[in-house]
Amino acid sequence: MSSDRSTSKHSTTSKHTxxxxxxxxxxxxxxxxxxxARDLDTGAEVALGADTPVSTSSVHKLCLLTTLFREAAAGRIDLTRQLDVPAAGRTTGTTGLAVMLDAARLSLRDLAYLTVAVSDNAAADLLWQEVGLDTVNRTMTQLGLTRTVAVHTVRDLYAALAEDAGPAGPRALLEPAVLARLRVLxxxxxxxxxxxxxxxxxxxxxxxxxCPGDHGADLRRLLGRQVWPHRLASGFPFDDVRVSGKTGTLPTLRHEVGVVEYPDGGRYAVAVFTRAAGTALTLPAADAVIGTTARLAVDALRAPDRSAEHPR
Known part of the structure; x- marks a missing residue:
C-alpha cells in the first residue's frame, strides 16, 4: 500500500472514530x-447530522453581520453612521443595550460589536432594521446557502416565545409540556x-x-471578540490557538459556530448545535460538550501529522 493510500485510510478511520x-x-x-467541521484549506470534514435543519437562535446574527459588512463593502452602507437609541422600546435581552437604562448613540459598527461580543438583542434588532430580512436572505442565497433562512427579528422571536409560554411567563419554560409547543424551537x-x-x-x-477586503477582515476580527469562553473556546485552552465564533441560546438549545486557528496555519470551521433533554436553564455539561466535540472533530481533521502539537 502506498504511503498516500495509507494516510488516506488513517484519516478516514480517524474521522469515523x-x-x-x-x-x-x-x-x-x-x-x-x-x-x-471542515478544514478551511483542504475541504476535509467531520459530520454528524450535518444536514438536519435546526433553529439557529442567535447564531443567525452571523448571517445578519455578514450581510451588513458585505453591503458596506459594496458601498451601500456606511458602518460609521450613528444611530440614536432611545431608552424606551428596545428589544428585550440580558446583555448590552437590551438592559441599559439610558439613551445612547452608536455607530453601526459599534452595534455590530455588541451583537457579537455579548449577543446584544437590542443592538441586533437595530441592525435587522437597517439591513432587512429580505437582504439577509438574498445574501445567503447568493452564497449558495439555500437552507439558511431568516424568518423574523429577535423581537418577533421573543414575542412568539412569550405567546407560547402563556401567562405563567418564563417560569413555564421549565415545563416539558410547554417546551413541546414552543415554535421557536x-x-x-x-x-x-x-x-x-x-x-x-x-x-x-x-x-x-x-465579504471582501478590509470589511471582511474587520468582521473576522469582530468574531474573535466574543466574550463567552464556556462553549467552543473551552475545547481549545491554548494561548496560541485563536477561536472566533457566535453563540446561540434558547430554552434547551445551546449552539456555537466558529473558526479555530492554530499557530501552524491550520484553520477549521466548526458548527455545533445541541438540544438538552433537561429543562434547567443552567446546564454546564451541555455548554462544555460544544467545546469537547469541536475538539474531537478538529483533532480528527489534524490527524495524523499535526494533532500531536497540542495534547488531546
Whole structure:
C-alpha cells in the first residue's frame, strides 16, 4: 500500500472514530447534537447530522453581520453612521443595550460589536432594521446557502416565545409540556440553517468570498471578540490557538459556530448545535460538550501529522 493510500485510510478511520466519540460525548452530556467541521484549506470534514435543519437562535446574527459588512463593502452602507437609541422600546435581552437604562448613540459598527461580543438583542434588532430580512436572505442565497433562512427579528422571536409560554411567563419554560409547543424551537417556524451551511458561511468569510477586503477582515476580527469562553473556546485552552465564533441560546438549545486557528496555519470551521433533554436553564455539561466535540472533530481533521502539537 502506498504511503498516500495509507494516510488516506488513517484519516478516514480517524474521522469515523471521531464521529463515534462525538455521538458518545453528546449522549453523556444529556443532549442531542449536530456537528459539522471542515478544514478551511483542504475541504476535509467531520459530520454528524450535518444536514438536519435546526433553529439557529442567535447564531443567525452571523448571517445578519455578514450581510451588513458585505453591503458596506459594496458601498451601500456606511458602518460609521450613528444611530440614536432611545431608552424606551428596545428589544428585550440580558446583555448590552437590551438592559441599559439610558439613551445612547452608536455607530453601526459599534452595534455590530455588541451583537457579537455579548449577543446584544437590542443592538441586533437595530441592525435587522437597517439591513432587512429580505437582504439577509438574498445574501445567503447568493452564497449558495439555500437552507439558511431568516424568518423574523429577535423581537418577533421573543414575542412568539412569550405567546407560547402563556401567562405563567418564563417560569413555564421549565415545563416539558410547554417546551413541546414552543415554535421557536421548530426550524419549520423560525430562523434556521444546518451545521454544514454554517461552516460553509464561515469558510466563505475566511476565504474573503462572503465579504471582501478590509470589511471582511474587520468582521473576522469582530468574531474573535466574543466574550463567552464556556462553549467552543473551552475545547481549545491554548494561548496560541485563536477561536472566533457566535453563540446561540434558547430554552434547551445551546449552539456555537466558529473558526479555530492554530499557530501552524491550520484553520477549521466548526458548527455545533445541541438540544438538552433537561429543562434547567443552567446546564454546564451541555455548554462544555460544544467545546469537547469541536475538539474531537478538529483533532480528527489534524490527524495524523499535526494533532500531536497540542495534547488531546
Amino acid at each position: 471521531a464521529s463515534t466519540r462525538i455521538a458518545a460525548a453528546f449522549a453523556d452530556a444529556g443532549v442531542s447534537g449536530l456537528l459539522h 421548530d426550524p419549520a417556524f423560525t430562523n434556521r440553517s444546518t451545521a454544514r451551511e454554517m461552516t460553509a458561511l464561515l469558510a466563505a468569510l475566511w476565504h474573503g468570498e462572503a
